Amino acid sequence: MSFDNSNSFKYYKLVFTELRPVMVKAVASPSPTMTSFEGAEKAIDGSTGSKYLNRNKVDAGLLLTLSNTSVVQSLTLTTGNDDSGRDPMRYVLMGANEDLGWSDARWTQIASGQTGLSTTRVTASTVSFQNTQSFKYYKLVLTDLRAGATAYGMQISEVVLGNSLSSGSKLATAVQLAELSSVSGMSDASSPGAVAFGQD
Numbered sequence: 001m002s003f004d005n006s007n008s009f010k011y012y013k014l015v016f017t018e019l020r021p022v023m024v025k026a027v028a029s030p031s032p033t034m035t036s037f038e039g040a041e042k043a044i045d046g047s048t049g050s051k052y053l054n055r056n057k058v059d060a061g062l063l064l065t066l067s068n069t070s071v072v073q074s075l076t077l078t079t080g081n082d083d084s085g086r087d088p089m090r091y092v093l094m095g096a097n098e099d100l101g102w103s104d105a106r107w108t109q110i111a112s113g114q115t116g117l118s119t120t121r122v123t124a125s126t127v128s129f130q131n132t133q134s135f136k137y138y139k140l141v142l143t144d145l146r147a148g149a150t151a152y153g154m155q156i157s158e159v160v161l162g163n164s165l166s167s168g169s170k171l172a173t174a175v176q177l178a179e180l181s182s183v184s185g186m187s188d189a190s191s192p193g194a195v196a197f198g199q200d
Helices: 042-045 170-175
Strands: 023-028 050-056 059-072 076-080 088-096 106-112 124-130 133-144 155-156 158-161
Touching: 023 050, 023 158, 042 050, 042 059, 042 158, 059 158, 076 088, 106 124, 106 170, 133 155
Parallel strands: none
Antiparallel strands: 023 059, 050 155, 059 133, 076 124, 076 158, 088 106, 088 133
């Protein structure tokens, strides 16, 4: 990021006005059948070494909660580690600003269409769409499996809404601190929630 400036200063104040949202919670769609170690939370842990597997092939998906409201204009899905027949070929994304149940009629539809997932394993695919509405809660329905008649169930390794951070991101822990408003070179280590230069 660059900008025009002709003024020279010794001291600077940096103010963060908007934090990237963090995907803090994921809940599976109703009546899922899955192993205990492949639950919906694996879809937002930031690791392609895990996955979310759901044997409910009709309307499998998940409910996602962000740390703060966000205007989502893209969806990124990463394929699982095996059996491309389990890949969902279509999606429907909805939003709300209150914690609604899966079947609640008050969800607002944001976008729907093809996921564009590749048969290549552990590969990300991003779809973009127009949206101006800001939501904190999202419902993602994943349907039309590539091999619906024979597939064991629906699986996805990772889900990312817009520019949101995964629950397992190291950066996510740092940026969730809303009180972090300014950091200077003289006081970076003592500012609320700050990380000293040279650390990650």
